Amino acid sequence: MEISTFVNVMRDSAGIPFYPVVFQGLYVLTWALHAAFVLLALGSMGLSIYGSTQQKSNPYWKILTPHLIMTGKISVSVLIVLGVAPLLFTQVIYDSGWYVANTLSGAWVFIFIYALVIGYMMYYWYQYANKKGSSGNTLIGLISFAILVFCGVLMHNFAVEAISPTKWMEWYAPNGVVDNAGWNMHLDLLRLGFMVSLMIPVTGIFMQNYSRFLSTREDFEPKYLEFVTNLGTKMAVIGLVISAGLFAAWMLRENLLLHPLSLATVISVVMLLVLAAKNTNSYITTGVLVVVALLISGVRELIRYNVMSGIGYDLYGYPMNLEWETIIMFLLTFVVLGFTGIAFILTMAWKVGKTKGIYTAVEGSAVSRLANASLTLFILWILVYFGWGMVALFKNTMGA
Ligand code: HEM
Known part of the structure; x- marks a missing residue:
């Protein structure tokens, strides 16, 4: 069978519930979010391992290391979601x-899940060992870090295979003999190197934010915050130069260096570099970082779109079965429940971080109102979701 026929007939015959371009846009948006937390998790964890070797002799590393460990720990849970x-x-x-x-990589898919579980559990062990001051903490951290990086390598393997349709037959049946062991592993070291290198500037900009955010707290010494800012700026600048070099090499190889999307990425990275080096307002730098993340996610999608349409895959002609119930439910969940819930969590985290000691939300304050709204919406959502589901189920099974 021709590859173009294969990829088109493999599509879901029930069709998709909305326009393909909307799913494509949501893919770009959500992958950028995933990547942001992957990079923050790996970067803060990696730096904390260095910190764990310094904290005995340096009081600043003693404060910073557990904070980096906590940042990485929360980021892993967010990146998974x-x-x-x-x-x-x-x-x-x-x-x-x-x-x-x-x-092609079925065995690695299984291993991915277990590696993630073990790597993340070891992360908790690392945090605990660090808190207790155990001597093996650095080693435990290193093993956990290596396992989590390995998870990223596996994800990269799946992404590379998914965009190599012309090689599928060769990998599935090398020399005409079917190999269904599921151990295929195909890496693109330049692409992977670029993605992973971004953890350095992302963590650097995070540290600039950390210092800015804590500068209003009296219990954090200005000298300590200056130490963190300087380290963050150094990491952001050096990291961005490395990532920009790798990005240019990757784009050159993909013949995309002069594509408007990749040019826009390069310009935004240069802007980011200037803003991070000056560090006048790290929150603005973070805004530009978000734009850069979206552009990189867009470039990834452009590569995939070009490969797939090049072999005759008609993405925008994907059979569509417009289903308003699904769309309405999705939008209500995503926009109303999602945005209110996230606004609540972020407002609370902001207030907690700005408060010395224990923070208590006062009745009638923004946090308390957002908490009540989130809870009410969540209860309503459960009722609508299950109620609607039951109606659909009974309608189908009763043959109505
Ligand atoms: C520590 C754990 C993880 C790390 C370090 C990680 C890292 C990465 C990296 C580096 C990529 C980009 C690969 C490339 O474009 O070459 C990627 C893509 C991706 N990751 Fe993760 N990831 C992790 C966990 C997860 C989990 C748990 C999920 C899902 C629940 C997930 C879903 C995805 C998806 C859907 C893509 C895009 C795949 C594609 O476009 O073909 N990742 N991840």
Whole structure:
């Protein structure tokens, strides 16, 4: 069978519930969010391991190291949650690619889950060992870090396989002999190197934010905050130069260096470099970082779109079965419940971080109102979701 016929017939015959371009946009948005927390998790954890070797002799590292460990720990949980969204969107519009990757590397897919569980559990052990001042803390941290980086390598392997349709037959049946062991591993070291290198500037800019945020707290010495800012600025600048070099090399190899999207990325990275080096307002720098993350996610999608349309995959012609119930439920969940819930968590985290000692939300304050709104919306959501589901189920089974 021709590859173009194969990728088109592999599409879900029930169709998708909304316009493919919307799913494509949501994929770009949600992958950028996933990547942001992957980079913050790996970067802060990596730096904390260095910190764990310095904290005995340096009082600043003694404060910073547990904070970095905590940042990484929370980021891993957020990156896992945020990884699900692009996973679903890629399955919806590029199902053939994702399922082929899961077939070619089935064994690695299983290992991925267990590696993530073990790597993350070891992270808790690392945090505990560091708190207790155990001598093996650095080693435990290093092993956990290596396992989590390995998870990223596996994710990269799946992504590379999914966008290599012309090689699928060769990998599935080398020399005509079917190999269904699921141990395929295909890395693109330049692409991977670029992605992973971004953890340095992302963590650097995070540290600039950390110092700015804590500068209003009296219990943090200005000298300590200056130490963190300087380290953050150094990391952001050096990291951005490394990442920019790798990005240019990657784009050159992909023949995309002069594409408007990649030019826009380069310009934004230069802006980011200037802002991070000056560090006048790190919150503005973070805004530009968000734009850069979206652009990089867009470049990834451009590469995939070019590969797939090049072999005759008609993404925008994906059969569509417009289903308003699904769209309304999705939007209500995402926009109303999601935004209110996130606004509550972020407002609370902001207030907690700005308060010395224990923070208590006063009745009628923004935090307390947002908490009540989130809870009410969540209860309503459960009722609507299950109620609606039951109606649909009974309608189908009763044959109405
Ligand atoms: C520590 C754990 C993880 C790390 C370090 C990690 C890292 C990465 C990296 C580096 C990529 C980019 C690969 C590339 O474009 O070459 C990626 C892509 C991706 N990750 Fe993760 N990831 C992790 C966990 C997860 C989890 C738990 C999920 C899902 C629940 C997930 C979902 C995705 C998806 C859907 C993509 C895009 C795949 C594609 O476009 O084909 N990741 N991840």
